[in-house]
Amino acid sequence: MKAPRFKNWFAKVPSLNGPQRRQVLDALHPAAGLDQVVALIAEIRAPGRCCPRCGNGRCYRHGFANDLQRYRCCACGRTFNDLSGTPLARLRLKTKWLAYSQVLLDSLPVRKAADRIGVHRNTAFRWRHRFLHWVKLDRPAALNGIVEADETFLLESQKGSRTIDRPARRRGGHASKRGISGELDCILVARDRDGRTIDAVTGRGALTAAQLERDLLPKLAPQTLLVSDSNIAYRAFARKHGIAYAAVNLRAGVRVRHLGNRAIHVQNVNAYHQRFKAWLLGFRRVASRYLSNYLGWRWALDGERISTPEQLLRTAVRVIYR
Structure with missing residues (x-):
């Protein structure tokens, strides 16, 4: 919408009745959430933005795609956005990412997480391990004293494995050997x-x-x-x-x-x-193959190291330990 049309539309907002205002707010709410996530991603990636293929830091803006600014590398010509080369690349429904980050902070199981944010349980499970992929790497460089x-x-x-190398156990079961x-x-x-x-x-x-x-x-x-x-x-x-x-x-x-x-x-x-x-x-x-992700998740929560959805999203997009 061009500026003159927007000014005319905005001037009529005070004349809307209650139901009409609620309808406008309901329509704007998802867009506001999307704008917040996109702005946060751009803020996180801007200091070290570089081409994920060649590592060159010289690039220029090259249109928009999937709600994100695209860039073209001046060295190799590859196009990329701020999520290229990160675990969150190609994930959809960005309007729900901050809500899902709060779900991780609340340690909800998959089905409850899916119900809260309104996605399928398979999506909630896939998101869990994509969000935690770099969180598990956010560790101190050294231990002292x-x-x-x-x-x-x-x-x-x-x-969750399609094939297993032992007889199945009922409800988790127990080890067959002592110690x-x-x-x-x-x-x-x-x-x-x-x-x-x-x-x-x-x-x-x-x-x-x-x-x-x-x-x-x-x-x-x-x-x-x-x-x-x-x-x-x-x-x-x-x-x-x-x-x-x-x-x-x-x-x-x-x-x-x-x-x-x-x-x-x-x-x-x-x-x-x-x-x-x-x-x-x-x-x-x-599952044993995901155990390292859960260790990283617990470390993030321990002592409230990460306490807000914005902090968790920052870590999921860029490891920030200091």
Whole structure:
């Protein structure tokens, strides 16, 4: 609508009656939500906007498509928008993205999430893992000071798979073997005393020193003190890499011991395990292949690190950890 026509239309707004005003507001509400999402995406991507193919930062505007400004790269000629190369590329219904971000903050299961925002349950499930794809990467660069590390285990699940490599279990079932076995997913969690946390699904069965080298060693800052239970994998790992190490013998009933003026325990990381498992119960088991997404989701919620839909959308579009 051109400016003169808009001015004439807008001048008549005060003369609308109540039902007519509600009708206008109902028509404008989705558009306002879309404008908010599009503006937020542009704000997030503008500082580092570059071509997803060649990485060149020189580009120019090249029309609109799917409600987003398109750009053409000056180097390779490729066209792209601010969602190209992100997990949210080609997702539709942008008017519902902020509402769905709030659903994730509320930790709703798939069907309840679909009912709240008015989409199909398959869409709600697909969106969940597209939104969480980069959220799980939004982690601290390093852990400092006293670093508590411990592992926890969940029964492996092939929920949703078309083919499984074992007999099906009824309602989740139980492991056929006692203790730690290849039927359990091992989740390593390390946390320093400032609350910075990293985690990893290391594989099936007992934790090994090689897995600690792969998943924990790159995240340990120099001069850290690694604290764990009496699992020999941590001792072998620390000795090999010259890391200061202390252990607490939980099996002997020792919960806390003191090393100088420092308290040695793994209570912070064990409390994190408990919060994660209690939160996970609301989803009635999750597939092992998606477990890393749920770990990232829990970390985002822990301590209200991400507390608004706008913050979550920012992280889903661009990893922002500082």
